[in-house]
Amino acid sequence: MNNRRLLVVDDHPINRRLPGMLLRDTGWQCFEADSGQAALDALREAPYDCVLLDISMPVMSGTDVCRIIKASAALKHLRVVAYTAHAMEDAQNSILQSGFDAILIKPINRGNLLAALEPDSAKPAP
């Protein structure tokens, strides 16, 4: 339970820092990547327990990153949670269809953030 590693990927610095703050004293250790490419580099360098992945990022979208992760033999069992402000239902459906394990809709709070990181929560809290 202690010292699990979370990679937060978001081009928006404020929202990238936020999970780390909310998860203080929870046993999650947060790392940050500001782009899809940086995320992939980080994932290849070190092991992670979970990735929080923003969808709308320039150059490489979260959806692209997720596809690459799920297509990679080494990474495909990694839990990938969409970290997105796309709240519309059809957007959520298309996100789930592109291979994400769960969706965390912004804005977040500590409770639903923690729930989303746990492997048994397939859905975000309402």
Next chain:
Amino acid sequence: MRSTLIDTMNPAEEVPVDPGAKTKSLARKELHPRIVWVSAVILIATIWIGIAVYLSFEKKTSLERAARQAEIHAKLLEEHTTRTVRVLDQTTVFVKGEVERDPEHFDLSQYARDGVFLDNFFNLIATTDETGKTQQIIPKRPAANIRDREHFSVHVAEDTGNLFISKPVLGRSSGKWSLQFTRRINKPDGSFGGIVVTSLDPGYFTEFYKSVTLGAGSVTSLVGNDGIIRARRTDSSSEIGQDIGQSTLFEKIADSSAGSYIGTSSVDSVSRIYAYRRLKDYPLIVTVGISEESVLSEFKQHSMLMTGLGLAMTALLLLATAALQRTLKAQERVNTAMENSAREALEATRIKSEFISRISHELRTPLTGILGYSEYLKDHAKDPEDRETAKTIHESGEHLLALVNTTLDLAKIEAGRMTLNESSVNLHDVLEKVIVLHSGNAKKKGIEVHLEVEERLPKVLVMDVTKVSQVLNNLLQNAIKFTDYGFVLLRVSKSAAGNKIQFSITDSGIGIPLEMQNQIFDRFRQLDNFITRQHEGSGLGLALSKDMVQFMGGEIWFQSKPDLGSTFHFTLPLKNE
């Protein structure tokens, strides 16, 4: 797994909206106006071809019928003529024989008295000597010399043994036209001894046809092989003597001894259907002509009638086509306009949806920071006053988020983007969750929140739990907000008919002023001219609740008494698992 249904119950839009879908042609494809014209032209052409074929057939039939009729009459005339000439020739042969047998005692008038000759048949019967001078003649008349006549001279040179039929001759003594039938009389030594002449009124031949009506302009005639008309009768006159040796008849008769043709008379220039027959035993041809005009008079009437009908039909068709064309063009314009407006509507919906998505995304991104950092601060700030401040920021942020969510939900309904996500849920769990969410606020105001669930209701139901929770949350929140003393009760029951589930939220609050009661479900119509400052709220919650309940196929209403409290009810179709 979530499923997205574009449900037909969607009240906001009649057309299911899929902004990604290509705009299909909504209007049926109508007849192209050009095709209508082509069809009309083909139809008109067909009518005229039909008329032409029918008329030409009728004309042909009429002419053929006339030709057959003429042929029958020609045959009758031929038989009659042959009989007449034979009778006449028998007399000629008899006289010739008697003269040759006993020239000295031959007495023509004695035979006449004995009744040997037919009465009233011959103009005259006469014999001449070899000089052409008449010897005996009946009926009696002065002697004359016919040496210069062809019917005499033809016999002088040689004995052909044949009857000679003269051209029409104008009698010197009678002044009347007659035909002379002559045979040579031989002396005992075989030399020329004169002729026997029998004379006949040419009208006799054609008289036969007087009683037979062949129609106006018809003609019967008797022509010699030499081309000279021996007798001719029309309904109005009986000219004779003309030479028609160069006429069509003689071209035809050179080929066959009987037949018919259409030609124009060289005598009176009337166009007729002619039948002709050459006599077998005598150098004569009979012709019967029926005037084309009389034959075709019926056809001409039909022709005029049909042409008139054809013109009328053509005019009618053209008018109908023009009318249809106008209608089609108008229809086409309407269709185009409809297609355009449908496309525009679809496009507008798509733009609206996209806008909603974008706005949602754009508002949520900064809200994430506001809510997230204030949440952190309200728990972690060192100074209690700072924590209180952070808490206020956090609550304001939550309020803003609720407002954003409600606005977007309303916009989604308007854009037809609301979807029904039904699943099987445990009713009690759902209700408990909702109650728990509000118990904190209620407790703060000293209000009890009760829950009553009717036993008859099934434990597990199919519903869109997000929307039902949202409506319940909204109504409970209002109930608590407007109640300062007493209780709030959520009662869930089965409708009398058993096909609906009914949720009733009762409070002991301030109630709704009578003058506001008919507009509380309107957007932005919070009853807050008098309340606004005490109870914050967008005024959108009830409007959204109403839209959502209706979207799920239910109804929403309320009862309220100012100062005593309100009850809000809503029903949903009861769907068992």
